[in-house]
Amino acid sequence: MFDVFIWLYSGIILTIIGTLGTCWGPGVKDPVVRILNTEVASIGVSLILLCYNHTLALLTMIATSVICTLILFRAISRLEEMGADV
Protein backbone atom coordinates (compact mmCIF):
# COMPACT_ATOMS: atom_id res chain seq x y z
CA MET A 1 0.00 0.00 0.00
CA PHE A 2 1.15 3.53 0.77
CA ASP A 3 4.70 3.45 2.03
CA VAL A 4 5.86 6.61 3.78
CA PHE A 5 9.51 5.67 3.54
CA ILE A 6 9.60 5.96 -0.25
CA TRP A 7 8.66 9.63 0.07
CA LEU A 8 10.93 10.16 3.06
CA TYR A 9 13.99 8.78 1.29
CA SER A 10 13.25 10.60 -1.97
CA GLY A 11 12.99 13.79 0.06
CA ILE A 12 16.31 13.07 1.74
CA ILE A 13 18.00 12.33 -1.59
CA LEU A 14 16.58 15.51 -3.17
CA THR A 15 17.75 17.58 -0.20
CA ILE A 16 21.29 16.23 -0.28
CA ILE A 17 21.59 16.50 -4.06
CA GLY A 18 20.21 20.04 -3.98
CA THR A 19 22.68 21.02 -1.27
CA LEU A 20 25.62 19.55 -3.17
CA GLY A 21 24.41 21.29 -6.31
CA THR A 22 24.16 24.61 -4.48
CA CYS A 23 27.59 24.27 -2.93
CA TRP A 24 29.74 22.86 -5.72
CA GLY A 25 27.44 22.11 -8.63
CA PRO A 26 28.01 23.11 -12.25
CA GLY A 27 27.67 26.79 -13.04
CA VAL A 28 27.42 28.09 -9.49
CA LYS A 29 29.68 31.02 -10.34
CA ASP A 30 26.42 32.64 -11.44
CA PRO A 31 24.31 33.48 -8.36
CA VAL A 32 21.05 32.92 -10.27
CA VAL A 33 22.01 29.28 -10.91
CA ARG A 34 22.81 28.97 -7.22
CA ILE A 35 19.35 30.21 -6.21
CA LEU A 36 17.66 27.83 -8.62
CA ASN A 37 19.63 24.93 -7.12
CA THR A 38 18.38 25.98 -3.69
CA GLU A 39 14.85 25.25 -4.88
CA VAL A 40 15.70 21.55 -5.35
CA ALA A 41 16.75 21.30 -1.71
CA SER A 42 13.62 23.15 -0.61
CA ILE A 43 11.41 20.64 -2.47
CA GLY A 44 13.23 17.85 -0.62
CA VAL A 45 12.65 19.51 2.74
CA SER A 46 8.97 19.96 1.84
CA LEU A 47 8.68 16.21 1.13
CA ILE A 48 10.22 15.38 4.51
CA LEU A 49 7.81 17.76 6.28
CA LEU A 50 4.96 16.13 4.37
CA CYS A 51 6.00 12.70 5.70
CA TYR A 52 5.85 14.03 9.24
CA ASN A 53 2.33 15.52 8.71
CA HIS A 54 3.66 18.99 9.53
CA THR A 55 1.00 20.76 7.48
CA LEU A 56 1.42 24.27 8.86
CA ALA A 57 5.18 24.11 8.63
CA LEU A 58 4.91 22.88 5.05
CA LEU A 59 2.60 25.73 3.97
CA THR A 60 4.73 28.37 5.68
CA MET A 61 7.86 26.86 4.16
CA ILE A 62 6.40 27.09 0.64
CA ALA A 63 5.35 30.72 1.14
CA THR A 64 8.64 31.85 2.70
CA SER A 65 10.83 30.05 0.18
CA VAL A 66 9.05 31.84 -2.68
CA ILE A 67 9.49 35.20 -0.98
CA CYS A 68 13.16 34.43 -0.17
CA THR A 69 13.77 33.74 -3.85
CA LEU A 70 12.13 37.06 -4.79
CA ILE A 71 14.25 38.98 -2.29
CA LEU A 72 17.48 37.33 -3.41
CA PHE A 73 16.69 37.94 -7.10
CA ARG A 74 16.03 41.60 -6.31
CA ALA A 75 19.33 41.90 -4.44
CA ILE A 76 21.23 40.28 -7.32
CA SER A 77 19.64 42.40 -10.02
CA ARG A 78 20.27 45.58 -8.03
CA LEU A 79 23.90 44.64 -7.45
CA GLU A 80 24.40 43.76 -11.10
CA GLU A 81 22.91 46.96 -12.43
CA MET A 82 25.10 48.95 -10.08
CA GLY A 83 28.06 47.20 -11.61
CA ALA A 84 29.21 45.49 -8.41
CA ASP A 85 31.15 42.22 -8.43
CA VAL A 86 28.65 39.39 -7.85
Place this chain on the structure above:
Amino acid sequence: MVPVPPYVPLEIVNMYLPVVYTGLIIGFFSLIAIAMEKRQIHILILTDIVGFAMILVVASVGTDLAESFILPGLVVELAEILAISEILISREMRKIQSTNINKTLAPLPMKYDMEILTTAPNFLTLVLLAYGVFLTGFTGGAIAGGGILLYVLSRKARGLPIVEIEGISGLSGIGWCMWLIALCLFFLLPQYWLLSLFLAAAGLLLKVATKMGIIGIFMREEYGKK
Protein backbone atom coordinates in the same frame (compact mmCIF):
# COMPACT_ATOMS: atom_id res chain seq x y z
CA MET B 1 18.53 7.83 25.41
CA VAL B 2 15.07 9.33 25.82
CA PRO B 3 12.27 6.78 26.31
CA VAL B 4 9.67 7.00 23.53
CA PRO B 5 6.04 6.68 24.69
CA PRO B 6 4.39 3.46 23.47
CA TYR B 7 1.58 5.22 21.56
CA VAL B 8 3.99 6.85 19.08
CA PRO B 9 3.74 5.02 15.74
CA LEU B 10 6.76 2.97 14.74
CA GLU B 11 7.14 4.87 11.45
CA ILE B 12 7.71 8.19 13.21
CA VAL B 13 10.30 6.60 15.50
CA ASN B 14 12.11 5.06 12.53
CA MET B 15 12.13 8.38 10.64
CA TYR B 16 14.13 10.10 13.37
CA LEU B 17 17.66 8.92 12.56
CA PRO B 18 17.68 9.42 8.76
CA VAL B 19 16.24 12.91 9.04
CA VAL B 20 18.62 14.02 11.80
CA TYR B 21 21.59 12.70 9.81
CA THR B 22 20.34 14.51 6.69
CA GLY B 23 20.14 17.75 8.65
CA LEU B 24 23.66 17.29 10.00
CA ILE B 25 25.07 16.37 6.58
CA ILE B 26 23.59 19.34 4.72
CA GLY B 27 24.55 21.66 7.57
CA PHE B 28 28.13 20.39 7.33
CA PHE B 29 28.30 20.75 3.53
CA SER B 30 26.80 24.22 3.46
CA LEU B 31 29.01 25.50 6.26
CA ILE B 32 32.11 24.23 4.45
CA ALA B 33 30.88 25.96 1.29
CA ILE B 34 30.35 29.19 3.23
CA ALA B 35 33.88 28.97 4.58
CA MET B 36 35.28 28.52 1.04
CA GLU B 37 33.20 31.23 -0.63
CA LYS B 38 34.48 34.82 -0.86
CA ARG B 39 31.64 36.83 -2.41
CA GLN B 40 28.97 38.01 0.03
CA ILE B 41 25.86 37.44 -2.06
CA HIS B 42 26.80 33.77 -2.53
CA ILE B 43 27.23 33.43 1.23
CA LEU B 44 23.74 34.88 1.67
CA ILE B 45 22.30 32.25 -0.68
CA LEU B 46 24.10 29.45 1.17
CA THR B 47 22.64 30.73 4.45
CA ASP B 48 19.29 29.63 3.07
CA ILE B 49 20.56 26.02 3.01
CA VAL B 50 21.80 26.29 6.60
CA GLY B 51 18.24 27.29 7.46
CA PHE B 52 17.01 24.06 5.86
CA ALA B 53 19.40 22.09 8.07
CA MET B 54 17.92 23.83 11.12
CA ILE B 55 14.39 23.00 9.99
CA LEU B 56 15.23 19.33 9.47
CA VAL B 57 16.86 18.90 12.87
CA VAL B 58 13.85 20.48 14.58
CA ALA B 59 11.30 18.63 12.44
CA SER B 60 12.87 15.23 13.07
CA VAL B 61 11.36 15.13 16.56
CA GLY B 62 7.93 14.97 14.95
CA THR B 63 5.84 16.47 17.76
CA ASP B 64 3.40 19.37 17.55
CA LEU B 65 5.75 21.55 19.57
CA ALA B 66 8.50 20.93 17.02
CA GLU B 67 6.14 21.96 14.24
CA SER B 68 5.27 25.18 16.01
CA PHE B 69 8.98 25.94 16.47
CA ILE B 70 9.54 25.67 12.72
CA LEU B 71 7.18 28.56 11.91
CA PRO B 72 9.04 31.38 13.72
CA GLY B 73 12.32 29.90 12.47
CA LEU B 74 11.16 30.30 8.88
CA VAL B 75 9.81 33.82 9.36
CA VAL B 76 12.94 34.98 11.19
CA GLU B 77 15.11 33.53 8.43
CA LEU B 78 13.08 35.52 5.88
CA ALA B 79 13.53 38.77 7.82
CA GLU B 80 17.24 38.05 8.21
CA ILE B 81 17.77 37.53 4.50
CA LEU B 82 15.83 40.71 3.71
CA ALA B 83 17.88 42.77 6.17
CA ILE B 84 21.25 41.40 5.07
CA SER B 85 20.48 41.90 1.39
CA GLU B 86 19.58 45.54 2.11
CA ILE B 87 22.88 45.98 3.97
CA LEU B 88 24.83 44.45 1.08
CA ILE B 89 23.16 46.74 -1.45
CA SER B 90 23.77 49.90 0.55
CA ARG B 91 27.38 48.94 1.22
CA GLU B 92 28.04 48.42 -2.48
CA MET B 93 26.41 51.79 -3.19
CA ARG B 94 28.74 53.50 -0.75
CA LYS B 95 31.80 51.75 -2.20
CA ILE B 96 30.94 52.76 -5.76
CA GLN B 97 30.08 56.32 -4.79
CA SER B 98 33.35 56.80 -2.97
CA THR B 99 35.36 56.02 -6.12
CA ASN B 100 33.09 57.61 -8.73
CA ILE B 101 30.89 60.42 -7.48
CA ASN B 102 29.14 61.13 -10.79
CA LYS B 103 27.76 57.62 -11.21
CA THR B 104 24.00 57.47 -10.79
CA LEU B 105 22.75 54.64 -8.57
CA ALA B 106 19.00 55.00 -9.05
CA PRO B 107 17.47 51.69 -10.13
CA LEU B 108 16.73 51.26 -13.83
CA PRO B 109 13.14 50.70 -14.95
CA MET B 110 12.39 47.08 -15.73
CA LYS B 111 10.27 46.46 -18.79
CA TYR B 112 8.27 43.30 -18.75
CA ASP B 113 5.22 42.78 -20.89
CA MET B 114 3.54 39.57 -19.84
CA GLU B 115 -0.09 38.66 -20.38
CA ILE B 116 -0.33 36.95 -16.99
CA LEU B 117 0.61 40.14 -15.17
CA THR B 118 -2.40 42.03 -16.53
CA THR B 119 -5.26 39.52 -16.40
CA ALA B 120 -4.72 36.93 -13.67
CA PRO B 121 -3.63 38.91 -10.56
CA ASN B 122 -7.06 40.22 -9.51
CA PHE B 123 -8.58 36.78 -9.24
CA LEU B 124 -5.48 35.12 -7.80
CA THR B 125 -5.11 37.84 -5.17
CA LEU B 126 -8.73 37.42 -4.10
CA VAL B 127 -8.31 33.66 -3.74
CA LEU B 128 -5.06 34.02 -1.79
CA LEU B 129 -6.49 36.68 0.52
CA ALA B 130 -9.64 34.66 1.26
CA TYR B 131 -7.63 31.52 1.94
CA GLY B 132 -5.20 33.43 4.15
CA VAL B 133 -8.01 34.96 6.22
CA PHE B 134 -9.57 31.50 6.54
CA LEU B 135 -6.29 29.99 7.81
CA THR B 136 -5.33 32.88 10.21
CA GLY B 137 -2.07 32.94 12.14
CA PHE B 138 1.44 32.84 10.69
CA THR B 139 0.54 30.73 7.69
CA GLY B 140 -2.54 32.74 6.80
CA GLY B 141 -0.52 35.92 7.10
CA ALA B 142 2.14 34.56 4.79
CA ILE B 143 -0.44 33.49 2.21
CA ALA B 144 -2.48 36.71 2.35
CA GLY B 145 0.76 38.69 2.21
CA GLY B 146 1.80 36.67 -0.83
CA GLY B 147 -1.47 37.71 -2.45
CA ILE B 148 -0.83 41.38 -1.69
CA LEU B 149 2.74 41.00 -2.96
CA LEU B 150 1.51 39.48 -6.22
CA TYR B 151 -1.01 42.25 -6.76
CA VAL B 152 1.42 45.04 -5.96
CA LEU B 153 4.19 43.59 -8.12
CA SER B 154 1.98 43.03 -11.11
CA ARG B 155 0.43 46.53 -11.27
CA LYS B 156 2.24 48.95 -13.53
CA ALA B 157 1.13 52.15 -11.78
CA ARG B 158 3.88 53.80 -9.82
CA GLY B 159 4.07 53.89 -6.04
CA LEU B 160 1.54 54.41 -3.29
CA PRO B 161 1.16 57.81 -1.60
CA ILE B 162 3.03 58.02 1.69
CA VAL B 163 -0.26 58.19 3.63
CA GLU B 164 -1.12 54.69 2.52
CA ILE B 165 2.25 53.27 3.53
CA GLU B 166 1.83 54.84 6.96
CA GLY B 167 -1.69 53.41 7.13
CA ILE B 168 -0.36 49.94 6.43
CA SER B 169 2.21 50.28 9.21
CA GLY B 170 -0.58 51.44 11.50
CA LEU B 171 -2.58 48.32 10.64
CA SER B 172 0.45 46.24 11.57
CA GLY B 173 0.56 48.04 14.93
CA ILE B 174 -3.11 47.21 15.53
CA GLY B 175 -2.30 43.56 14.87
CA TRP B 176 0.48 43.68 17.45
CA CYS B 177 -1.90 45.25 20.02
CA MET B 178 -4.48 42.51 19.38
CA TRP B 179 -1.83 39.89 20.03
CA LEU B 180 -0.79 41.54 23.31
CA ILE B 181 -4.40 41.92 24.51
CA ALA B 182 -4.99 38.25 23.74
CA LEU B 183 -1.91 37.28 25.75
CA CYS B 184 -3.13 39.28 28.76
CA LEU B 185 -6.66 37.81 28.46
CA PHE B 186 -5.21 34.31 28.57
CA PHE B 187 -3.87 34.94 32.05
CA LEU B 188 -6.51 37.31 33.46
CA LEU B 189 -9.71 35.67 32.16
CA PRO B 190 -8.91 32.07 31.22
CA GLN B 191 -12.60 31.27 30.63
CA TYR B 192 -12.47 33.42 27.44
CA TRP B 193 -9.70 31.30 25.92
CA LEU B 194 -11.44 30.95 22.56
CA LEU B 195 -11.80 34.72 22.18
CA SER B 196 -8.13 35.29 23.01
CA LEU B 197 -7.07 32.51 20.66
CA PHE B 198 -8.88 34.15 17.77
CA LEU B 199 -7.62 37.61 18.75
CA ALA B 200 -4.05 36.32 18.67
CA ALA B 201 -4.58 34.53 15.34
CA ALA B 202 -6.14 37.58 13.69
CA GLY B 203 -3.41 39.81 15.10
CA LEU B 204 -0.68 37.60 13.66
CA LEU B 205 -2.53 37.52 10.34
CA LEU B 206 -2.61 41.33 10.14
CA LYS B 207 1.01 41.59 11.24
CA VAL B 208 2.53 39.14 8.77
CA ALA B 209 0.27 40.16 5.87
CA THR B 210 1.09 43.85 6.21
CA LYS B 211 4.80 43.06 6.48
CA MET B 212 4.73 41.22 3.18
CA GLY B 213 2.63 43.98 1.64
CA ILE B 214 5.23 46.54 2.63
CA ILE B 215 7.99 44.45 1.06
CA GLY B 216 5.95 44.40 -2.14
CA ILE B 217 5.41 48.17 -2.10
CA PHE B 218 9.11 48.84 -1.69
CA MET B 219 9.93 46.49 -4.53
CA ARG B 220 7.44 48.19 -6.82
CA GLU B 221 8.89 51.57 -5.93
CA GLU B 222 12.14 50.39 -7.45
CA TYR B 223 11.02 48.38 -10.44
CA GLY B 224 8.00 50.40 -11.53
CA LYS B 225 10.02 53.59 -12.02
CA LYS B 226 9.18 55.41 -15.24
